[in-house]
Amino acid sequence: MQRLITLILGLVLAACSSITYNLPAVSSDTDGNRRTGKFIWHDLISDDPKGTETFYGALFGWEFRSLELLGANYWVISLDGTPIAGMVEQSGLAAQQDISQWMSVISVADAHAAVQVVTDAGGRVLREPVSIGDRGVIAVFTDAQGAHFATLTTPSGDPQDSESLPQEGAFLWHELWTSDVSQATKLYAKLGSLEAVAHSGERADGSEIDFRVLRSDKLTRAGIRSLPDPQMPSLWMPYLRVESIDRLKQLLLRIPEVGGQVLVPAMPRPAGGYVSVIAGPSGAPIALQTWGSDQPLIEDL
Structure with missing residues (x-):
């Protein structure tokens, strides 16, 4: 398919x-x-x-x-x-x-x-x-x-890097979920003139996640990780910022009422905060990530 x-x-x-x-x-x-x-x-x-x-x-x-x-x-x-x-x-x-x-x-x-x-x-x-x-x-x-x-x-330059967190509902992070972390890392590092750095992480069951971050200008641009489920296709997952776990729980309760689906319930992330994967009426998946105002810019990690 x-x-x-x-x-x-x-x-x-x-x-x-x-x-x-x-x-x-x-x-x-x-x-x-x-x-x-x-x-x-x-x-x-x-x-x-x-x-x-x-x-x-x-x-x-x-x-x-x-x-x-x-x-x-x-x-x-x-x-x-x-x-x-x-x-x-x-x-x-x-x-x-x-x-x-x-x-x-x-x-x-x-x-x-x-x-x-x-x-x-x-x-x-x-x-x-x-x-x-x-x-x-x-x-x-x-x-x-x-x-x-x-x-x-772009003909006139790209958006500047912000010195403040994006507001709730704006794009916070981008992560590639892929069947071949090593090969994908080489491609995107070369494509964007980025430095690749390996990070350690664990799944909820304790198994290790193959995880890399891509950096430029001393800022983290994106992550690349092994597939959460070997049966799913490789994809780029965009993340939207949510201010708190309480706010995330409120959103997850409301999502079915407004025509969406909760694909993955809220779970903690090794880098901090909680993440959930949802889909709107079209079925396109997108992640919600809690990131409080007391946490650093995710690009600085």
Whole structure:
């Protein structure tokens, strides 16, 4: 099934590559510098845009603004007026199977060089580099283990690194769950000019987790870990910040009421806080991570 979805997604994106869009820049908070290896955007492919808007609006107050695009329905998602993500309607992509998922977007200096890095490492190009206006040049891939991701080369620089924690409901962290930690680490370290550092960790049953962190500019950009379940597909998991365990428990109780599912209940993480995995009405998984105001910036760990 995962291979079928990958094939369909590739065909859909290739078919759309002949259409030119002008999407807004990911942020106005830029100093003109590019921060390669940083996750700078997120796009949700959803087969239920209305339900998705209701779901995330009820939980976190996300606001959805529809854009007029030729041949596609696209929304910019904002939190308290700050754009944090986008949503595209799956039906506009003419997909024959459900491909609902979150697509995490990594900054790169050269989109065409990224294609070479990914293919040399055994990955696949689902969408060749294409300009999408003010947002920059985007390309879409799967790595050799099947995890989907995109790269973006912005025309005017990337969002600056914040000196404060993201607010609740904003993106806190990004983690690759993969069947081959070593091979995946080599790819993403090269792709983003990142340093890879090994960390130790344990599952709830006491077994060891193969875990690496990717760093640049003395900041931690992402984590890479072995699959929690060998039967699940490799994927990039984005994390949203939740302020406390009490708040997380409240959210988990409400999620079924607003059309979502709790896939993994709250559990402690070795790095601190508690994490749960949920899905909105489209079925796309996303993690909720508690991270209090008294804890350090997760990028500083």
